[in-house]
Amino acid sequence: MATRVPGRAATATVDGDGSITGWSAAAERMSGFSADRVLGRSAFDLLAGDAPIAVLRAVVRRQPFTGMVRLTRAERDPVAVELAIVPVLTASGEQSWVVSAQPLQPLGADPPAAITEVSEREAGPEDLARRRLALLGEAGLRIGSTLEVQRTAQELADVGTEDFADFVGVDLLETVFGSGPPSSAGLVFYRVAQQSVLPGCPESAVAVGARDVILPESPMAQVLSAGRPVRTDMRDQKMRTWMQREPRRLRSAERFGIHSSLLVPLTARGVTLGVAIFLRHRSPEAFDDDDLVLATELTARAALSVDNARQYTQQRDTALALQRSLLPARTPRQAAVEVAFHYLPVNGRDGVGGDWFDVIALSGARVALVVGDVVGHGVPASAAMGRLRMAVRTLADIDMPPDELLTHLDDLVLRIDLEELPDSATTWAGGSVGATCLYAVYDPVGRTFTMARAGHPGPVLVDPNGAVTFPELPPGPPLGLGGLPFESMELAVPEGSVLALYTDGLLRASELHGDPALGLDGLASALAEPTGSLEALCNRVLDATLGSAAPSDDVALLLARTRALHEQDVAGWELRRDPAEVARARKLATMTLTDWGLEEAAFVTELVVSELVTNAVRYGLPPIGLRLIRDGGTLICEVSDASSTAPHMRRARTYDEGGRGLLLVAQLCRNWGTRHTPRGKTIWAEQQL
Template identity: 50%
Template sequence: MSRADDRASPAGVAAALIDRRGVLVGWSRAAEELLARPAADVLGRSVLRLLAEPCAATAGRPPDSGDTRLLCGSGEVITVSYRAERLYGAGPTLILAVEADRAAGPARDEPLARALLGQDLIGFVLRDTDLAVVRTNLVRGAAGPALTVGSRLSDVMGADDAAEAEAALRGVLETGVPSVAREQRVRSTRPPFGDWSLSVSAVRTEDEDGRPTGVAVLITDATRHWQAECRRELRHRASAEIGGTLDIGRTAQDIVDTLVPDFADVAWVDLADAVLTGEEPPKTFGGGDLHLRRAANRIAHGPWPPGMLQLGEVVPAFPDVPLVRELQEGHTITVDRAGLERLLNDPAHVRVATPDRGHSMAVAPLFARGLLLGVVACWRTDHVEPFDEEDAALLTEIAAHAALGVDNARRYTREHRAAVTLQRRLLPQTHTSTRVMETAGVYLPAAGGAEIGGDWFDTIQLPSMRTALVVGDVIGHGLHATATMGRLRTAVQTLADLELPPDELLTHLDDLVTRLAAEEDPAFRDVVGATCLVAVHDPVAGHCTMAAAGHPPPLLALPDGRVGPVPVRPGPPLGVGGLPFETRSVDVPPGAVIALYTDGLLRRYGVDIDGSTRELANQLQQLRRDGHDLPALAQSLSSGAGRQPMPDDSALLLARTSALEADAVAHWEFPADPEAVARAREAASGKLAEWGLADSAFVTELIVSELVTNAVRYAGGPVGLRLIRDSVLICEVSDPSNTQPRMRRARTTDEGGRGLFLVAQLSRRWGSRYGRTGKTIWAEQELSG
């Protein structure tokens, strides 16, 4: 039997009996196993025959104790430690022996145990199989919480930490595989309270028979290294996450989200009222009302306490004390709860500024370009350590970086508000309503307001109850695009007042964009351009004439529920030049809805233009079926069916047509004969009497007489006369001539030349427009009563 088998035997100690002569008279089973010699081979023989080398002997036998080398039955030599005990009387002597290395183990281990237990840099804990403490040097909490003999992990650590540590130690105890340098977070539940990061190594302990007796644990305190690593990681996260947006509120929230829960348990950001609106805060010094408002907050666990200051609420006034002045000078301050109560000296202010169990506070100013933009405040409740100088330095660094992000967002907010104000002033009313048409327009900036662009819509009231509908999209974003949009909108209104058809209007607008591009710096000429769609609705004729310059076609929703795009052939975008624009006329019955939009709206419905157009048409059809009024319909379509905002602004203009009264229009045609003037006056007078407008007959007869006379004299026939009754009375005379009518001041000796002068004096306004086969001169009169 080998020595390994002997170590596994129950006794493990060899025993023998010798008489006075040194002859072996007794031999144990353990002795047989130790020396591999059966009792029959040794009994009756001298014990000296077992020795591998001579030794000093007394009366034929070795000394009473010591180490000696013995010969095994296999010829192997082993060293044993033995002790001889003389029995009372004349009996034999008992000899007990074990292998020398096993006998020397306790003697060697004791100095090692004393060395481990007597120093402070390395913690040593010997635990039994139940993980209770047997011996330890952690009696003062030098490397973790203080331990006592018999204590368990859950007695000194939080439940989560204790469960994690116990699982690791039981793994070592069960498998025998050592655990080396495992990181363990420890939060003490008994004095001295603290938060440690420990490096833990553990090995299983065994008895002489190899059975587990517990675990020996070596602990080194890595708290400072862990804290330094946490601070480094927090700096990196702050630099990456704070300042990535130009929204002030989002930037403030990013600050507290970075600080909680790793650095603090409660945090908030208060910003000056002026900062929230994009302006510079006033330079103040000392206490009083600092005009701060809660912009962001966060707590590590649970909802924000109702008793503390809520988002959007005004921060109470501060006393004029040195700590407040230090903060205004750009210094970070730390204070405990009692110190804050003495500082504020106001129970109401303390209640809204102090969380439950808050014991340490750190406040850093958001300082940028010499301006105090606000403050960031932190409280520790669950963190047991108070804020120290290193924490204050870290908060100062984070606040300095955050202040730049807040200031950038503030400056952007100011510029954005200016751009929004400019554009809102340049855009028309969002809702208009006349007897023949109701319109509703919506403009949405890009990315939920991040970029103001050059998309616009317009509704222009034209003579003879006609309406011009316009949508356009200037290339680019920002103030430059907004300014260009304003110039183009002004040009469109001017050209529309000349009553040009849509294709001619776009031709003139194209020339204007070309000139604007020529005025630009050469580096930016290629980005000056726009698309545009112009539609003119004539309620009397019941049709709409359209022309497009690189613009998506409008949608037409008919009263019977059908919705589809109008097949307008788009010309080139404005500024390209060289190609003509084509018009398209479509019948628009009363109750129809025309939808004009920019491509930014289509992108809210998808990336495919054709698919997005169909989706928009389906949405328009569904919303009309649901009975939405026109403004609500426009808002719903602009939202893109709940989709996310896109990086391009969009404009939408909806127009719903209405019918004129059945007898609101009267039309006659006369040959180019002087007698036609009298017949025209008679027809107009009779119709006014029928309409109950006899009080307006005299003035109307004069206007009709002058206009028909000029047509017969200078243009030839046929001559058309049309009266339209609305809130005003419109008189139109058409002829086949394209000659421009001109009003001039006649001399006293002139026999003619006073016709248009009389028309201008008798009417509210007058003008002319040209068609494919001639011109029309019109005049509007106020109606009596």
């Protein structure tokens, strides 16, 4: 911690080896080291940092040098150097001293050197100006290193207590953090940062993070009202009158001897953010007008960084809230797979990205697993992600095959570009909304995955024995390019297999280390270890691929363990294209429900089977099939044929002979629909048991 120590100059003499041969009383007082403790020791041990040591070594050994500090030459002294502000190790810790060094003997003689500390009281105008410039330079390097409001305010407090103030507190208005409960007593602040030359900031009347209500007649309120910084004497009568109403501040001022303060408003881009408080109690000198100018400059730099951090935080919170509202909070009830997922938003300057995942229940006890990534960050990426996710859900609801679904999604991205992108805008790969996606459909009856991808990383499959494979999916172009086909692949998997879908942020950490294979190896190793819980497996995968480092990009991870519907839960028959088959279909359905112990559902099921089979016999093409599926609390009836013509529900008029069958099915069942297959179509209806 930097301190300011008044008093006369301290001197030490050093021989040609750098050993201390003399130590003045002022040096003892200022360093806290007695002469017995330092005589004979190396002076280089007292200086912190390589640069000051190199300068002193050059002086002692009579080696001319340039580049670091002011250099003066005399007739008998070839080198006289001022080391400017140098960190010195003292008994109370590291302090900042103004140090100079020069040879005491002419060339050719045994060359001891003198090291002289110059306190601020003895420093001239040039020394003070140099200190202030050095402090401003330090502030420019250290304040605003992150886009975090509290961290930026703490950097101002840290810099302000280095060779300037004895205590610095940064208070931000409550409005900076959003609206809070109003207070009729005065302005409401939050203490976001503070620093002191004393450990633990004991002179602070407000704890960091605490809510502080100040009186309208307080100096802080007046500073904010006037918009100008002020320099106050704590012994002034007006200050004493105000502090009588602030017992905490009065006790602190009397206990620690606080005698001088600077109050500077934090203002950026016309917005008042709060106030910075600079106090002195250990240093006897009061703040002067030049100190007020310096504090104003420090605070102005910090205010701009705080405002940047505030705006970034607001935008990031908005994007994150939007993205979380668009992502599934929980997965739908379905019996096809057991799922677990993790989503980690990036905490960088660019803001959250457009990664998403989804689990969609489909007809026939099937389920769709989706993972995707929109190019970009912030609110636009989150909004684009929401549009694409809703589009995928809509297309999945009409049971589109994966390759056709991605084709329609690609068309949607192109339409978004044409509608929203200015003609002169620069696009990503032909569009403004670039995205990748992987869409997989699992059928627990056939125990197969059908999947397709659009520029997205491929999945990882783990069989029940722990063997890890990377299925070679046809790659497919990213969404938004247009005119290029997508291709599906069907993959048979045993019951209990685990499919891992993820976004590229999961592997980005290993790519930053120069070896993308490390991410895949870590992913495979983590998935191969046996575990009973998918949640635990998610955590293990993240630990193996990301480690302790924060992700450099958003990460979405979706794990699905497959289940299967066995023969005792599925019954199917092939029917002829003959009206007499309708009665046979009703009888087969009733017998099956009796075997399953579902006699109560027989009446509704007979009506549904009769209507669907009749439509297939009348308007469809052979082969015609009937299938019943018992899926937990749901009974599914499916009738398939080779025709691609799908029925539509309509409202029958009074004297119409037809048009009431599907209306009856819709009233009796929870849901119904049509899905097209490579061999025709399937009409399905679900009953809630």
